[in-house]
Amino acid sequence: MSQAAQGGTPAVNSRIEGLRDMEPVDRRRAIAAAAGMDQAGEAALSGEGALALSVANGMIENVIGKFEMPLGVAANFLVNGRDYLVPMAVEEPSVVAAASYMAKLARQGGGFTVSCTAPIMRAQIQVIGISDPYGTRAAILAHEEELIEQANSRDVVLVSLGGGCKGIEVEVFPESAIGPMVVLHLLVDVRDAMGANAVNSMAEMLAPRVEEITGGKVRLRILSNLADRRIVTASVRIPPSALDTKTLKGAEVAQGMVEACTLAMIDPYRAATHNKGIMNGIDPVVVATGNDWRAIEAGAHAYAARSGRYSSLTTWEIAKDGTLVGTLEMPMALGIVGGATRTHPTAQASLRLMRITTARELAGITAAVGLAQNMAALRALSTEGIQRGHMALHARNIAITAGAVGADIDRVAKAIVAAGDVSVGRAKQELEST
Ligand SMILES: CC(C)(COP(=O)([O-])OP(=O)([O-])OC[C@H]1O[C@@H](n2cnc3c(N)ncnc32)[C@H](O)[C@@H]1OP(=O)([O-])[O-])[C@@H](O)C(=O)NCCC(=O)NCCSC(=O)C[C@@](C)(O)CC(=O)[O-]
Numbered sequence: 001m002s003q004a005a006q007g008g009t010p011a012v013n014s015r016i017e018g019l020r021d022m023e024p025v026d027r028r029r030a031i032a033a034a035a036g037m038d039q040a041g042e043a044a045l046s047g048e049g050a051l052a053l054s055v056a057n058g059m060i061e062n063v064i065g066k067f068e069m070p071l072g073v074a075a076n077f078l079v080n081g082r083d084y085l086v087p088m089a090v091e092e093p094s095v096v097a098a099a100s101y102m103a104k105l106a107r108q109g110g111g112f113t114v115s116c117t118a119p120i121m122r123a124q125i126q127v128i129g130i131s132d133p134y135g136t137r138a139a140i141l142a143h144e145e146e147l148i149e150q151a152n153s154r155d156v157v158l159v160s161l162g163g164g165c166k167g168i169e170v171e172v173f174p175e176s177a178i179g180p181m182v183v184l185h186l187l188v189d190v191r192d193a194m195g196a197n198a199v200n201s202m203a204e205m206l207a208p209r210v211e212e213i214t215g216g217k218v219r220l221r222i223l224s225n226l227a228d229r230r231i232v233t234a235s236v237r238i239p240p241s242a243l244d245t246k247t248l249k250g251a252e253v254a255q256g257m258v259e260a261c262t263l264a265m266i267d268p269y270r271a272a273t274h275n276k277g278i279m280n281g282i283d284p285v286v287v288a289t290g291n292d293w294r295a296i297e298a299g300a301h302a303y304a305a306r307s308g309r310y311s312s313l314t315t316w317e318i319a320k321d322g323t324l325v326g327t328l329e330m331p332m333a334l335g336i337v338g339g340a341t342r343t344h345p346t347a348q349a350s351l352r353l354m355r356i357t358t359a360r361e362l363a364g365i366t367a368a369v370g371l372a373q374n375m376a377a378l379r380a381l382s383t384e385g386i387q388r389g390h391m392a393l394h395a396r397n398i399a400i401t402a403g404a405v406g407a408d409i410d411r412v413a414k415a416i417v418a419a420g421d422v423s424v425g426r427a428k429q430e431l432e433s434t
């Protein structure tokens with residue numbers, strides 16, 4: 001399946017000629033047209049007046065205003081054979097360009113392939129004040145069916161959609177600073193929700209019954225952000241010729257990327273930066289769709305440390321035929337209902353732009369962008385270094401910091417890049433030189 005129509009909807013063209021050189025208004029129009037969005041959707045993507053102060057006031061507390069961020073679009077994404085224009089809300093230059101560039105290269109190998117497990121979240125119920133933790137575990141397991149049934153009576157909507165509590169696990173901590181402890185995990189299929197509120201409500205509801213069953217005291221009743229039963233996997237296969245540069249053969253670049261990733265797999269200092277680069281792709285999609293980026297960050301880093309040593313979330317290897325193969329595996333607790341996904345008009349427009357119909361589809365696209373971002377960083381680091389590409393785009397920020405406005409922004413940016421001195425001091429000199 002390439003750009004075939006999906007369910008009667010015309011396919012999106014994610015490769016729009018000259019997109020990078022357009023003015024923002026024209027670019028938005030082209031994007032909206034490519035995705036078949038109506039005027040209201042296009043207006044919501046602009047962000048201008050989209051989030052009413054009264055709605056913002058209903059979202060959080062002590063509201064005094066709204067904080068604006070640039071919303072860009074990553075082009076060229078082909079995921080599971082389908083084209084996507086991906087909205088990214090981010091303040092850092094070069095992130096959107098890098099994602100678009102790697103998505104363009106990835107098309108030469110068929111784009112990204114993604115898969116996602118069922119959307120199972122965990123809620124933890126901590127039981128203390130017991131002296132026989134293994135006996136307590138057995139007592140809880142003996143009541144598994146009853147507990148699942150009671151949990152599911154809490155969320156009829158979720159159950160009617162095929163979700164709900166699907167099972168339990170019981171962890172034993174025979175020794176802790178406060179004595180023996182057991183922790184009951186509820187495994188809940190949250191369908192298209194991020195699921196925190198849904199599972200927290202179930203955990204709180206079950207607590208009194210768990211105290212009766214165990215004779216202990218329930219302390220915490222809260223979800224775990226280590227969503228290790230809600231895993232997304234993305235992979236990409238890049239023919240070496242796609243990585244050729246003016247001075248290096250693609251095979252050498254691929255080898256360099258594998259070597260760079262190897263350090264992230266064994267060294268937490270490098271792994272932290274490597275994973276930050278992955279989150280450069282993931283967080284902007286999470287923010288643009290109104291999702292909880294703290295939850296995604298917490299899950300990602302906890303998963304990266306699951307072996308006891310913090311490590312890379314991606315792997316890069318070279319197949320027998322020389323193809324560079326990249327994979328990303330991590331928890332992805334994203335929703336398309338609940339939280340701010342339905343209340344923020346721009347988040348709704350972002351979902352419409354991608355034509356997302358399930359939370360699993362959103363998780364897959366987001367993972368593909370994370371993998372693309374990691375690929376961009378490794379490719380740059382294994383060849384010319386990060387500064388040329390990144391600083392060339394950061395130069396416009398520096399020009400603005402130096403006081404440039406309007407046409408002066410690009411003029412000053414170009415001049416300081418050409419001078420090889422992307423600094424505020426140099427930008428001020430260039431500004432004054434007109
Ligand atoms: C920045 C590039 C893409 C330039 O790369 P380039 O070779 O100068 O790009 P190009 O001008 O040849 O353009 C190639 C494609 O890139 C895209 N592109 C290029 N420029 C634009 C633009 N202005 N606006 C929109 N799209 C752009 C666009 O898709 C374009 O295709 P085309 O549209 O021409 O058919 C490259 O150098 C790159 O990928 N660098 C890596 C950047 C990066 O990783 N940034 C993240 C910030 S650094 C960081 O925070 C994390 C890090 C790096 O530390 C993580 C780690 O260590 O692992």
Ligand SMILES: NC(=O)C1=CN([C@@H]2O[C@H](COP(=O)(O)OP(=O)(O)OC[C@H]3O[C@@H](n4cnc5c(N)ncnc54)[C@H](OP(=O)(O)O)[C@@H]3O)[C@@H](O)[C@H]2O)C=CC1
Pocket residue numbers: 155156157158161163190191192193194195196197198199200223225292295335337338339340
């Ligand atoms: N540690 C953390 O990460 C925590 C995060 N949070 C916050 O929780 C929020 C997310 O919670 P979440 O439970 O997703 O949000 P909501 O409670 O807003 O939405 C979930 C509810 O939507 C209803 N629903 C309707 N359609 C569907 C569908 N197709 N699939 C699934 N559910 C559907 C369900 O039942 P019904 O209609 O009966 O409600 C479900 O319980 C975020 O704002 C997050 O920031 C909160 C606490 C802790």
